[in-house]
Amino acid sequence: MNAKWLGLGMILAGLWLSPGAQAVQTVEKNYAEHCASCHGAERLGGTGPALLPENLARLRRPEAIKTIAQGRTATQMAGFSDKLTKEEIEALVKLVYTPLPKMPVWGADEIITSHIQHVFGTLPDKPVFSADPLNLFVVVEVGDHHATILDGDKFEPIFRFPTRYALHGGPKFSPDGRFVYFGSRDGWVSKFDIYNLKTVAEVRAGINMRNIAVSGDGKTVLAGNYLPHSLVLLNAEDLSLIKVIPTEDGSGKSSRVSAVYQAEPRGSFIAALKDVKEAWEISYTEKDFPIRRIQVKDYLDDFFFDQSYRHLIGAARDGKKGQVIDLDSGKLVAEIDLPGMPHLGSGITWEYNGHPVMATPNLKEALVSVIDMQTWQTVKQIKTLGPGFFMRSHENTPYAWTDGFSSGDPASRDAMTLIDKRTLEVAHILRPMPGKTAAHVEFTRDGKYALVSIWENDGALVVYDAATLKEIKRLPMNKPSGKYNVYNKITHSAGTSH
């Protein structure tokens, strides 16, 4: 049918439709014509990212309008202001923030079909560079979706490569530090060989994913999804599928997965569920990965472990109390006072007055809670300039560093607060680039240097001497989100989240 007849057909069809139904038809037609080739007919993604409200949670509507009208420079996303009216673009924005009518299917077939093997056979078990392989940093640059492998002695980039769109949750290392695994917002899991500087394999484990964990024996990867409601077990070797586990409670009520972690001393993965009151322990050392369901008092959004992995400390986004669960007995052993919205996933531990304490930043309130991990009592709530997001320290430094990343106020977003772990007092405030957002710290293997992100497209990594607090070096980076030191991560340093 030529365009004229198609147009006439649509006018005629329109005569039988209400104005609302016509608008729906137009936006769907516009989507199919202009967007589906890259973003997928069902909005599940393709060469472009998935366009679902769950995936776009961090994209504000005005920004979405601007993206569609003007496009994004240096990407395949072109502007549509010459092809679509303002109203049509607004209707498309409304569409992409509308949930799908049914839970999208992403099961074994879809996962297996998505699998990409980039490297066949084995690559040399020796780095192709001379830098200390245990003192490397993997820097995630979310500005243009790249990662940089950085020499942690010279602070020089070794290699920069593209990642999947919008990495989510920290990357995870194999126990020997040779491989790094990334998880993306849209569900992609990628395995990168640091020694050979090559992406080995990729697979799409979900539509909207929270994070991944790598087992302590390095053999298995677990991915936790919001969409669909599932956990996905993969072979760490080649990311081939082991199995999909739908996340449902005994009565069949399904749930999103808040987060997954590995608990090496227990030989298990722990998964927190967001919509049912259960935490799951999945053994990776036993045949068929048996699941143990632990009943919890409140939904778990975020959690933390003590260094021995005996206790899980969990919090609900809107709960006032944190729950301490003994993983051996599966029982609630204490409730802790955690006001606001603690970010337990970023918690750290150290010894204070002979007691192990944990500290967590807070996404809503300008404070850091310090909790005694024997009595589970609050030792102190330390006032900071603004609500933070990340917190880090190292065994060889007296300071715990935290940011003001969750603050709406630019005067605290550009500051790093250094808390003295011996006195629990704020010891220093650093402003690496006044007026620009500072976030996320990581230390070198020996704890002598601290690397801070300037979270801007024309941002940087700022390297500080962790003792004198003098700036040593500044490396330009495109919105560096996190940076992860191989040694600190594979040894589960008490100063870093796991």
Ligand code: HEC
């Ligand atoms: C040629 C491929 C292509 C087409 C056609 C296309 N896009 Fe995109 N789109 C992309 C890519 C690639 C990105 C990611 C850009 C980046 O790296 O920031 C993107 C990003 C977006 C984003 C931002 C997503 C986010 O997570 O921030 C929105 C919204 C979007 N596109 C909507 C649309 C709409 C609506 C249409 C149709 C009118 C469309 N796109 C057509 C490739 C495409």
